Amino acid sequence: MSIAARIDTDRFAAPGDALPVAPVLRAEGVSKQYGTVTVLSDVTLDILPGEIHAVIGENGAGKSTFMRLLSGYIEPTQGALSMAGQRVRFTRPDQAQAAGIALVHQEILLAEALTVTDNLFLGRELTKGGMVDDARMRRLAAAKLAELGCEVPATALVHDISLADRQMVQIARALLDEHRVVIFDEPTAVLTGGEIERLLAIIFELKARGIAVLYISHRLDEVQRLADKVTVLRDGKMVGTYPGHTLSQIDMARLMVGRELAALYPQKQATRTNQPMLSVLNAMVPGFVRDVSFSAHKGEILGFAGMIGAGRTELFEGILGLRPGTATVELNGAPIRIRSQREALDAGIAYLTEDRKGKGLLLQERLGPNLTLSALASFHPGLVVKRAREAEALGQAVSTYDIRLKSLGARAGQLSGGNQQKLLLAKVLLTDPSVVIIDEPTRGIDIANKAQIYGFIQDLVRQGKACIVISSEMQELVGICDRIIVMREGRISGEVSGETMTESQIALLATSERAHVAQGGMK
């Protein structure tokens, strides 16, 4: 345990150097306020050449704000940046780029209708005699992609390539010019095992070339492997900067959360029965899922784990008629046919989408209409919408689920992520389902709301419902589930419960071909 071994950022010198190495980029006491809300306060950080510096923190800790600040997307309210000892001020991203700071965005920001080459050179096209020099750009793009070990042809349309390849293209775009500082904002979110390894190798190579790397991630295993130094942010404040190799993952998690982790998850209840509630046989979703069978029991919290791209969301969207797919579905032993979300809801199966903002709530709409949208028919019998009843239900949902809001007239988009999630939960529960499927229940949600949502999930199974939780956070699944099914490449690669329910076992099943063979899948 070495939390005490905190680095004094002002006097840190690389080991073995007689003279302190000048930081290539330095942020000094930077803060960012929006109105009265402080999202980042007094962060000081040095990035040395040839150093990999990780910034970690919970969602909402201010990591992305900090990155945007360093790369010119926003300006600090207080504090200043300097590069190699010189004060710099960026008011636009291109100024930071010109100064040698490249940002690899968390979201994929590529023009889908253009080719890989077009995207790499977008806005900085090479020309020859006033004309765009396609041949040269293609050559350079192909060379850069090959260097990164990306096998996508430079002439392919971005539209046609996989999400992981798009991320590599985005990285290639950032690395096209020589930069002094490269910032990676959660670069591995959409990558799978092998691709992550490739990316880590690229980062080590950047380091070897003397480029400073700032690495933002909440994947602590990657951070541990990569980072020379780790800076921890919590609630917009700096907890400290620590030498990377001395911190264990547990230490990092503890610093990020600021309290013991166990308290996050409620005590497990023995509500699980042997009575199958939802049984799915031979589910197929073309292009995503092959031959998946499972059943969820009454009173059980069943987890679905797997890497991104394992087909978990697609499996349930296929079962529930939200995308083309086939499956034999039984509810309480009786076969049912589900061709649309309406039929699923009518049967008593509710699905909370992982895409809260894009598919879950009408952000411009008030809370009442959002709350009753899935249950219009049962909540408003007859032709006319019952406003008074809706207001009453909203009041109830607000107190039951502790939804924090400024006024009942607020729009859904004005709520924080956690409160949106609670509203979404209230919305689907208004349909009175017996099976509740929650996709990424706590993505982008702060700790306090997370703990509450786990409590609500447990309430559901205590009422005798079956609850299926899909999550990319293994720790979360282990914390709340009775049983976890692990998926890999569209199939079930194994199942864990009781003693075997550990993060490492899940990770093994989610990533390794051998584990799949050894377990033989589920019958």
Next chain:
Amino acid sequence: MTALTQSVPARNERRYQFSWADAGPFLALAALLALGFLVNPDFLSATNLSNVITRSAYVAIIAVGATFVISSGGLDLSVGSMVAFIAGITIMFMNMMAPSLGLWAIPAGMAIAVVTGLLCGLANGVIVTVGKIEPFIATLGTMGIFRALITYMTNGGTIPIDRSLREAYRPVYFGTLGGIPIPILISAIVAVLGAFVLYKTKYGRKCAAVGANEDVARYSGISVIKTRTVAYVIQGVCVAVAAICYVPRLGAATPTTGQLWELQVITAVVIGGTALRGGKGRIWGTIAGAVILELIANLMVLSDFVSEYLVAAVQGVIIIIAMLVQRFSK
């Protein structure tokens, strides 16, 4: 955003929220009336105003339907041609029935008009939703089809209504009830019905939800196809009602009937505050928009500032201003 955030006691502010964007069309209408009075005091006379509003009635009636289509995320360019097509079918049917049914041919013709409008709307809706074709392109296609059909039916000329029916049908456009012209009454009824459906019923909710975010609607168990198709059917019926009011005005259908009305209709909807990208429908704003368009034309005729040949230009400027207001009031 942390656990420390205090729970603020929720207040219900909904009823008293004032929005400049929502009030805009009505303020513009009031300003226009005031301006009109300054230019020419006759402008505010009951006769002139009732004439203006009567003339705006068709566009208003069609625009109520268009408010549904647009707020559900669609668009219908075919309404102008559809008016002509329905008027043609209606007149031909009435003329055919006049010898056997006598004056009963008129209500029978009206029923045929409504059925035709319903089918035309259904066709548009199915092409857009089931065929998954961009509303702009789909209705551009049907616009051409309806226009060609009326030209074919009239053989390039006109289909006049039978002499025996003309007198009896006249009051639907020229008559008054309690001093109020019948077209104004009809458009008021259509608007009240439209506002009821859009604001008070479950269908209205679905319509707004589908327009605001198709995915959210789908994931909430709402049938996007059904909801959008019904919006086009409502549009078709509104066009039929407008055609019923229009036929006695000229007493004939011609290949140029309803030409470019689609632009006036969309303009009325947009200056009324309905979002062209969908999700927000404003029936009363639409009505105000339709009246504003006709008032401007009237004002330009009554005053000597601007040539009346520039009416369309002024209306064009207004739609652009309305879009800018929408953008910057966001």
